[in-house]
Amino acid sequence: MAxxxxxxxxxxxALVLFWRQRIGTDVTALLVMLALIVPWPHPDGxxxxxxxxxxGFSGFGSAAVIMVGSMFVLGAAIVRTGAAEVLGVRLFRAxxxxxxxxxxxxxxxxxxxxxxxxxxxxxxxxLPLITTVCKERGLSPSRYxxxxxxxxxxxxxxxxIGTRSNLxxxxxxxxxxxxxxxxxxxxxxxxxxxxxGAAYMLVLGRRLLPASGPPRSAAETNSxxxxxxxxxxxxxxxxxxxLDELGWGERDDxxxxxxxxxxxxxxxxxxxxxxDELIIRGRISAIGELLKSSDFKVEREVELDRETLQSVDxxxxxxxxxxxxxxxxxxxxxxxxxxxYGFTVMGISRHGRQLRGRPSKTRLQFGDxxxxxxxxxxxxxxxxxxxxxxxxEEELPAIGKRKAAxxxxxxxAVIATAITGALTPVISIPLAAVAAVLLGCVRIHDAxxxxxxxxxxxxxxMIPFGLALEKTGASEAIATAAFGAxxxxxxxxxxxxxxxLAVLLTQLIENAAVAIILAPLAYxxxxxxxxxxxxxxxxxxxxxxxxxxxxxxxxxxxxxxGPGGYHFKHYLRIGSALALLxxxxxxxxxxxxxxxx
Numbered sequence: 001m002a003x004x005x006x007x008x009x010x011x012x013x014a015l016v017l018f019w020r021q022r023i024g025t026d027v028t029a030l031l032v033m034l035a036l037i038v039p040w041p042h043p044d045g046x047x048x049x050x051x052x053x054x055x056g057f058s059g060f061g062s063a064a065v066i067m068v069g070s071m072f073v074l075g076a077a078i079v080r081t082g083a084a085e086v087l088g089v090r091l092f093r094a095x096x097x098x099x100x101x102x103x104x105x106x107x108x109x110x111x112x113x114x115x116x117x118x119x120x121x122x123x124x125x126x127l128p129l130i131t132t133v134c135k136e137r138g139l140s141p142s143r144y145x146x147x148x149x150x151x152x153x154x155x156x157x158x159x160x161i162g163t164r165s166n167l168x169x170x171x172x173x174x175x176x177x178x179x180x181x182x183x184x185x186x187x188x189x190x191x192x193x194x195x196x197g198a199a200y201m202l203v204l205g206r207r208l209l210p211a212s213g214p215p216r217s218a219a220e221t222n223s224x225x226x227x228x229x230x231x232x233x234x235x236x237x238x239x240x241x242x243l244d245e246l247g248w249g250e251r252d253d254x255x256x257x258x259x260x261x262x263x264x265x266x267x268x269x270x271x272x273x274x275x276d277e278l279i280i281r282g283r284i285s286a287i288g289e290l291l292k293s294s295d296f297k298v299e300r301e302v303e304l305d306r307e308t309l310q311s312v313d314x315x316x317x318x319x320x321x322x323x324x325x326x327x328x329x330x331x332x333x334x335x336x337x338x339x340x341y342g343f344t345v346m347g348i349s350r351h352g353r354q355l356r357g358r359p360s361k362t363r364l365q366f367g368d369x370x371x372x373x374x375x376x377x378x379x380x381x382x383x384x385x386x387x388x389x390x391x392x393e394e395e396l397p398a399i400g401k402r403k404a405a406x407x408x409x410x411x412x413a414v415i416a417t418a419i420t421g422a423l424t425p426v427i428s429i430p431l432a433a434v435a436a437v438l439l440g441c442v443r444i445h446d447a448x449x450x451x452x453x454x455x456x457x458x459x460x461x462m463i464p465f466g467l468a469l470e471k472t473g474a475s476e477a478i479a480t481a482a483f484g485a486x487x488x489x490x491x492x493x494x495x496x497x498x499x500x501l502a503v504l505l506t507q508l509i510e511n512a513a514v515a516i517i518l519a520p521l522a523y524x525x526x527x528x529x530x531x532x533x534x535x536x537x538x539x540x541x542x543x544x545x546x547x548x549x550x551x552x553x554x555x556x557x558x559x560x561x562g563p564g565g566y567h568f569k570h571y572l573r574i575g576s577a578l579a580l581l582x583x584x585x586x587x588x589x590x591x592x593x594x595x596x597x
Contacts, residue, residue, distance in 0.1 A: 002042050003050055003472040010035050018509035025510050026454040029461025036468050050468050059463030063171050063426045068164040068459055069451050070433035075121035076450030077436040081404040092133045106147040114155025116411050119163050120555040122152040142210045145564035149556045156545045157190035160425055165515035169541045172519040183418035188593045189542055189586055196581050208574045225281050226347030226371045227359045234274040236295040242269050254282040284316055287347055315376040318391040321368045325387040332360045342378030347371035403441050410435055462516040469520040478521055491529045491596045496587040498522055502543040503583050511544040535594035542586045548575030
């Protein structure tokens with residue numbers, strides 16, 4: 001009994017700390033772990049801990065922790081190779097004409113991406129893509145960003161690697177039965193939840209969104225624009241199209257200054273032809289987009305070899321001409337930064353003044369800003385250039401499709417080996433992550449930086465709590481009590497009560513922590529009811545990914561809160577119905593696919 005009371009006190013304190021967020025979730029998890037291994041006096045006078053220190057530290061060597069860290073590395077590889085960006089931006093622009101269509105595209109693509117990439121990483125990828133399209137078309141981000149957050153949570157329900165809580169639950173089941181969850185075991189229920197959730201969001205949920213987001217900051221409104229030159233390639237898909245058809249007239253981050261050196265405004269009805277030379281004024285993101293497109297060739301791109309453009313170390317830097325710079329009075333053709341510093345000048349900006357003529361023939365003046373493209377390894381050398389003052393740098397996804405294809409093949413290999421049983425995900429996921437590093441899809445430094453160590457430590461620190469529930473018999477005692485209360489109503493009622501508890505807890509604390517707390521209870525409830533534990537664990541995995549009602553329980557919902565201008569009431573008002581739908585569908589549909597008896 002003393003151990004039961006101690007566990008209850010530890011859990012209550014952890015829930016309060018998770019909820020108030022005065023300290024990080026990782027620190028809370030470590031405190032839980034330490035509380036389980038520190039000896040304390042028992043009624044019999046003996047000092048002992050609930051767990052041995054070997055049991056307490058076992059979480060850091062668990063398969064779940066290794067798989068969680070590996071998925072962060074694979075997510076970084078997908079971002080750095082530009083695979084997600086190419087798909088997202090093109091699709092979003094094509095759907096931007098109608099609000100509901102763009103909302104559907106954001107929800108569907110973020111769900112699809114989150115099936116195979118960590119849910120938080122998906123939001124980090126999609127956040128700038130959505131805001132970029134919104135800026136181009138004058139749309140409010142508040143109408144779209146929450147679809148990315150909810151899509152990432154819904155996508156995490158589809159596959160074993162969709163979110164870290166799935167891995168935690170599968171690892172627990174494997175430890176008790178010898179067989180974890182299959183790669184697509186969650187998919188049938190997740191598909192039903194997505195269908196109902198998408199219908200709700202596109203019919204009713206979207207009507208509850210705020211009409212507009214936060215006003216743009218001065219930094220956003222006055223973002224520096226650069227002048228650059230591009231040429232329409234012979235194989236370009238824009239040949240024969242007008243600027244109106246391209247939608248460029250509606251963009252505020254990109255404008256055509258002249259075609260073939262023409263003077264005055266460029267008619268929006270002018271058709272583009274192969275070989276046309278355009279002078280473009282745009283922001284860094286817009287020029288980077290042109291550089292990645294096969295429709296255009298940036299004039300200065302000829303100085304960059306394909307190896308540089310396809311490198312995951314590609315970086316864009318902004319630099320200001322220093323006082324008494326020897327570049328002053330020279331044109332870009334005479335400024336050879338490529339040979340000495342490894343960077344190529346892609347554009348020029350004369351802040352506050354309109355530049356005339358071709359950028360490559362413009363004579364530089366003090367105060368001009370240059371947009372430079374090169375390898376991140378050459379940045380330190382560039383900083384030592386006395387003729388330039390480096391203002392900042394921004395990493396760009398790799399140009400080209402080769403490394404993006406490599407990452408896609410690695411992800412397909414993980415899926416294929418899981419389906420065929422050739423390799424368990426415990427082996428295939430870390431193997432794919434290491435392969436991504438060795439094949440140059442992500443640098444080892446970026447791989448370490450991409451891992452959310454707070455999430456990793458939270459999982460590792462909380463795993464011993466699940467072990468303590470088993471060792472003390474607490475989970476079995478709770479299961480027996482719950483079974484006594486709900487046995488008369490059948491296993492479905494017992495199952496529904498468990499899932500409701502999961503839905504409520506995951507609104508307050510991180511989903512992996514909920515999974516660790518409830519996995520032993522779910523298993524023991526199933527055994528007490530004489531049911532197969534697998535459907536109980538599958539239902540639990542679905543319902544711990546329903547953090548729709550509050551912004552504090554998951555990184556996905558927190559990330560879009562500021563940029564979308566959302567308040568707590570928006571999450572509660574929109575997400576409550578979505579969480580309720582998930583609970584009802586999972587409770588009554590799981591038995592169709594996974595019989596409980």
